[in-house]
Amino acid sequence: MDSDEQASHVVRALGALAQDHRLAAFRLLIEAGGNGLAAGELAARLALAPSSLSHHLALLAQAGLVSQERRSRSIIYRADLAAMSALIGYLTENCCGGADCGIAVPACTIPAPCEGAAA
Template identity: 75%
Template sequence: MVDSIESSRAVGALGALAQEHRLAVFRLLVQAGPEGLAAGEVSARLGVPPSSLSFHLAQLAQAGLVSQERRSRSIIYRADLAAMNALIGYLTENCCGGIDCGVEGVACDAASEPALGAA
């Protein structure tokens, strides 16, 4: 089961992703998987200047969406997949008011959630 997050953390994560460069950085790091990417590689692949990239990576880290590790002279950034999955779980936990909505990968449990409009 996906760990639940509180709404203030969800707002912070969504706010961090609500910017074109940060969303692109996060998606690239998700694609890179557990190996992550060096900041210079992210900058080169996305065409974002290193000074701007540093700001965007800091925002993603503050939101808990990326982690960093120093490796020799490089800093390796990785997407925090557990945080991403928790955010997705938070967004879908009450999907369709518990009615089967037919969205693959979203478990709607009609027995545990009241239908929309129910008192």
């Protein structure tokens, strides 16, 4: 991906996160890890109508930040941890021009899927 495409992708991702409900949903999905959360559980935790949550999750999915999987009668949503790591990496790759600025940039590693998570 060239730098213009990468920048465009980052702008879409940041734009998708730049809304209270979407940011809260994404943070809950990050917390859930590889197990993800059912749409109904997300809606309940965020006190959102299912149709409103569906709209927000669709925008996060279009930005490449979440994935979905049908499991029986539920749709399970998961944060795309690789996309999150790439976004953070893009934002911090040139921190202080490589000089020690005294600010620790956390290393983003992709953990192994949580126990019980679908492969």
